[in-house]
Amino acid sequence: MSESQPFTSTLDVLARMLPEHLLKPRVGIVCGSGLSTLASSFRDVVEVPYSELEGFGKSTVSGHRSALAFGLLGPGAGVPVVAMLGRFHTYEGHKLSTVVYPIRVFAKLGVQNVIITNAAGALNPKFPVGTIVAIHDHLAIPNMTGSLNPLFGPLVDPDHPRFMPLSDTYSTKLRRLLFLAAHELQLEDSAIYEGTYAWVSGPTYETPAEGRFLRAAGADVVGMSTVPEVLAARQEGMEVLVLSLVTNPVIIPDSYRSIKAEVKAELAGQKVKQPPAQVVSHEEVLSVGKQKAEVMKSLVAHIVELLN
Numbered sequence: 001m002s003e004s005q006p007f008t009s010t011l012d013v014l015a016r017m018l019p020e021h022l023l024k025p026r027v028g029i030v031c032g033s034g035l036s037t038l039a040s041s042f043r044d045v046v047e048v049p050y051s052e053l054e055g056f057g058k059s060t061v062s063g064h065r066s067a068l069a070f071g072l073l074g075p076g077a078g079v080p081v082v083a084m085l086g087r088f089h090t091y092e093g094h095k096l097s098t099v100v101y102p103i104r105v106f107a108k109l110g111v112q113n114v115i116i117t118n119a120a121g122a123l124n125p126k127f128p129v130g131t132i133v134a135i136h137d138h139l140a141i142p143n144m145t146g147s148l149n150p151l152f153g154p155l156v157d158p159d160h161p162r163f164m165p166l167s168d169t170y171s172t173k174l175r176r177l178l179f180l181a182a183h184e185l186q187l188e189d190s191a192i193y194e195g196t197y198a199w200v201s202g203p204t205y206e207t208p209a210e211g212r213f214l215r216a217a218g219a220d221v222v223g224m225s226t227v228p229e230v231l232a233a234r235q236e237g238m239e240v241l242v243l244s245l246v247t248n249p250v251i252i253p254d255s256y257r258s259i260k261a262e263v264k265a266e267l268a269g270q271k272v273k274q275p276p277a278q279v280v281s282h283e284e285v286l287s288v289g290k291q292k293a294e295v296m297k298s299l300v301a302h303i304v305e306l307l308n
């Protein structure tokens with residue numbers, strides 16, 4: 001085990017702070033931007049601030065809190081679960097080992113299934129704002145260039161695979177449960193799509209050309225998180241479900257007005273109508289997260305119930 005991963009200390013603190021029935025969560029949940037209320041239906045909740053846990057960073061992005069929530073989800077005795085109420089992004093300055101540390105702690109606690117959520121921009125023009133995308137693949141240019149792969153460097157555990165196949169990354173078992181849950185909740189067919197997530201480092205949103213490039217490369221949505229967590233979870237042997245909430249379009253038709261044509265028209269005495277600028281903002285991302293938090297929460301709760 002690597003020196004820089006203080007698992008023993010983290011697990012000791014959790015063992016001291018948690019009652020016995022919450023100490024072995026079966027499902028781990030990562031709450032994306034604006035989605036930390038996913039944990040609001042847990043019972044017997046114990047929140048552990050990241051500041052109490054060695055190895056954890058601090059979430060500095062609005063819409064992300066800095067605490068783990070442990071609790072029970074579902075009817076009857078309930079299923080013990082744990083949720084990250086805020087995640088770490090590399091663009092905040094966190095090291096990749098910090099970004100994925102909570103996922104490795106989930107594994108040490110015995111978590112076998114991870115549900116990772118995020119807010120994402122739509123590259124596929126068929127995916128409207130507010131829809132959920134069950135991720136079935138990813139495109140991670142930062143990984144392919146070597147510098148931002150969280151599995152780079154010495155193995156955290158000698159039992160981990162050095163070369164990990166990624167052809168079966170996204171659990172078919174969990175995706176089946178998602179669509180069964182959506183059926184039970186009577187969600188419309190168009191509420192959930194299936195697609196590929198492109199990971200970019202951020203914190204800048206995409207230029208129109210970058211958006212078109214990622215779309216042409218086969219991605220349906222784009223975001224600034226998730227893939228490092230997915231890779232660590234798979235390396236730890238956990239099953240992974242990723243749900244992206246579409247919060248904004250990335251590819252905007254007519255994003256290149258011809259200024260040359262407009263100037264020529266103005267010089268010729270014509271009135272030129274200025275189209276309103278369409279610019280994405282984190283506030284918009286958080287607002288869609290807030291609007292859709294309930295449906296995301298019901299889906300997550302139902303999946304956990306079906307896993308039981």
Ligand SMILES: O=P(O)(O)O[C@@H]1C[C@H](O)[C@@H](CO)O1
Pocket residue numbers: 031032033061087089117118119120202223224225226281282285
């Ligand atoms: O943590 P997620 O991936 O949900 O957050 C997305 C990506 C950026 O952190 C932020 C941009 O608005 O939202």
